[in-house]
Amino acid sequence: DQQVKQNSPSLSVQEGRISILNCDYTNSMFDYFLWYKKYPAEGPTFLISISSIKDKNEDGRFTVFLNKSAKHLSLHIVPSQPGDSAVYFCAALKGGSYIPTFGRGTSLIVHP
Amino acid sequence: GAVVSQHPSRVICKSGTSVKIECRSLDFQATTMFWYRQFPKQSLMLMATSNEGSKATYEQGVEKDKFLINHASLTLSTLTVTSAHPEDSSFYICSASLWQVNSYEQYFGPGTRLTVT
Numbered sequence: 001d002q003q004v005k006q007n008s009p010s011l012s013v014q015e016g017r018i019s020i021l022n023c024d025y026t027n028s029m030f031d032y033f034l035w036y037k038k039y040p041a042e043g044p045t046f047l048i049s050i051s052s053i054k055d056k057n058e059d060g061r062f063t064v065f066l067n068k069s070a071k072h073l074s075l076h077i078v079p080s081q082p083g084d085s086a087v088y089f090c091a092a093l094k095g096g097s098y099i100p101t102f103g104r105g106t107s108l109i110v111h112p
Numbered sequence: 113g114a115v116v117s118q119h120p121s122r123v124i125c126k127s128g129t130s131v132k133i134e135c136r137s138l139d140f141q142a143t144t145m146f147w148y149r150q151f152p153k154q155s156l157m158l159m160a161t162s163n164e165g166s167k168a169t170y171e172q173g174v175e176k177d178k179f180l181i182n183h184a185s186l187t188l189s190t191l192t193v194t195s196a197h198p199e200d201s202s203f204y205i206c207s208a209s210l211w212q213v214n215s216y217e218q219y220f221g222p223g224t225r226l227t228v229t
Contacts (some may be wrong), residue, residue, distance in 0.1 A: 032216055043205045044156070044218035046147040051215075089155065093216060098121070098144040100207050100218060 003027045004092050006103035015112050019077040023090030023103055026071065030092035034065060034100060035075045036086045047088075048075070079108045113141055114191035125196055125228055133191045133224045135206030141186035142208030146218070147179070150203045162189050172211050196228040 005024045013019045023033075031052040036044035050057040050064045050073065057064050063076045077084055087107050091100035115138040123129050135145060144163050148156040160176075161181035162168040170176045178200075180192040189208075193200055207220040 022149070034218065035214075036220070041203065041222045041223065041225065043118070043207070046217055046219060050216060091218075099158065099161055101157075102156050105173065 002104070004028075004090055004101045004103040006088075006090055008105045008106050009104070010018060010107040010109070012109045012111065013080045015082055015110055019080040019084065019108055019110065021073075021075040021077075021088050021090075021106050021108065023034060023073045023075075024071060025073075026094050027092070027094070027101075028071070029094045030101075031095045033064070033066060033073050033091040034091045034093070035062075036089040036091065038105070044089060051100045053060075077108075080108075082110050084093060085110050116206065116219045116221040117144075118224050120166040122225045123227070125226070127162070127197055127228055128142070128195055130194045131193055131196055131197060131228075132189055133193075133204055133206070133225060134188045135191070135208070137208040137219070138209070140210055140211060143182055143186065144199045146207045147181060148207065149185050149188070150205060150223075154179060156205065159191075161228045165214050178215045193226065198228045201226055201228045 003026050025077045034049040035047040048059050048064050050066050055066050068090045077103040087105040090103040093100050104106045116126045118135045119134045128153040147159045159174045160168045160170045162181050164183050164186050168181035207218050209218045
């Protein structure tokens with residue numbers, strides 16, 4: 001049973017446009033969320049996180065939005081660049097836990 | 113951000129031998145380290161969680177006698193694949209967690225490609 005779901009396995013976006021990556025979760029105990037970027041044959045790189053006490057966190061071109069009532073979060077990348085092409089993983093943590101639950105990832109392709 | 117290293121980055125071994133993979137947090141002390149395995153085109157599969165000075169907690173379906181984990185210090189965890197078989201060939205990734213004021217971050221190593229022949 002997938003507690004963290006990334007329903008879009010892939011997304012294609014034109015350079016300069018906005019990329020929106022979505023993530024849904026089912027466990028209401030999750031209170032901390034993270035996004036990672038992963039290139040092939042490399043470890044994931046931490047991008048941005050958000051606590052459940054917030055509904056938005058911004059860091060440069062990356063913004064994460066959290067809708068607790070819908071159990072949904074999204075990562076916005078603006079403007080998208082070809083170097084953003086990678087697999088993006090959403091992860092969630094329960095309060096007091098050190099073990100994040102990962103989604104299956106969404107492959108983002110940014111084309112010129 | 114913090115840095116986690118893994119060594120080796122790539123290893124080829126013969127079936128039946130054992131292989132050790134090291135994971136180090138280079139600029140912070142990690143109370144908790146994680147070992148993941150990634151199959152082609154699949155998500156990260158958590159294998160085990162290790163806390164410094166205590167036994168690792170293995171996920172269901174992961175053989176603890178086959179995948180030995182040692183977390184001897186706050187900056188080093190090792191994964192030993194014992195009596196390796198070709199089906200153990202995979203990409204193994206470690207990570208270390210860091211709690212800071214009002215935030216949690218988890219940093220990943222670059223991964224180790226294991227090929228068992």
